Amino acid sequence: MPVIEVVLGDITREDVDAVVTAANESLLGGGGVDGAIHRAAGPRLARAGAALAPCDPGEAVATPAFDLDPPVRHVIHTVGPVWEGGGYGEADVLASCYRRSLEIADELAARRVAFPAIATGVYGFPGDQAAEIAISTIRATPTNVEHVRLVAFDQATYELLASALQRSGR
Numbered sequence: 001m002p003v004i005e006v007v008l009g010d011i012t013r014e015d016v017d018a019v020v021t022a023a024n025e026s027l028l029g030g031g032g033v034d035g036a037i038h039r040a041a042g043p044r045l046a047r048a049g050a051a052l053a054p055c056d057p058g059e060a061v062a063t064p065a066f067d068l069d070p071p072v073r074h075v076i077h078t079v080g081p082v083w084e085g086g087g088y089g090e091a092d093v094l095a096s097c098y099r100r101s102l103e104i105a106d107e108l109a110a111r112r113v114a115f116p117a118i119a120t121g122v123y124g125f126p127g128d129q130a131a132e133i134a135i136s137t138i139r140a141t142p143t144n145v146e147h148v149r150l151v152a153f154d155q156a157t158y159e160l161l162a163s164a165l166q167r168s169g170r
């Protein structure tokens with residue numbers, strides 16, 4: 001079971017084997033965290049993404065990390081649910097994003113993985129529910145990943161993730 005840490009910062013600065021990006025189905029790059037990761041990784045990331053697109057919501061695919069600083073070797077692109085009120089399976093899709101990303105990390109033998117707060121930006125998923133789903137899904141997914149770093153970009157998200165982690169008992 002991985003050690004889960006909640007940190008505040010920019011995911012492009014994380015010292016991990018793989019960073020997860022909150023992509024859209026085109027895998028060409030977008031705004032928010034995906035834009036930041038694409039800028040840091042350089043234009044080859046969008047070309048590699050295009051070759052694997054489209055990616056369904058709840059799914060994940062991996063590319064090299066290109067110009068991201070070592071030790072980061074992989075970008076795992078996962079597509080979150082667009083929040084439409086909660087009655088359209090959004091929670092299951094978000095859980096699948098975390099689960100599939102960990103499965104891909106295992107295929108890559110990545111031991112340290114950083115996640116952003118998937119779907120809580122432009123896609124509109126409520127941060128408190130998203131934090132619970134992130135923690136509970138990571139806990140429930142069998143994986144060889146040893147360290148999961150949940151990277152919040154703002155204080156409010158940090159606090160939601162930290163309290164969800166505390167409630168889950170570690």
Ligand code: ADP
Pocket residue numbers: 009010011012022023031032033034036080116117118119120121122123124125151152153154157
């Ligand atoms: P989505 O479209 O899945 O909602 P967003 O990128 O809009 O994705 O937002 C997801 C989360 O990523 C938000 O909490 C946002 O504040 C955060 N975020 C934006 N830039 C960064 C970054 N450089 N590092 C980590 N998190 C970031």
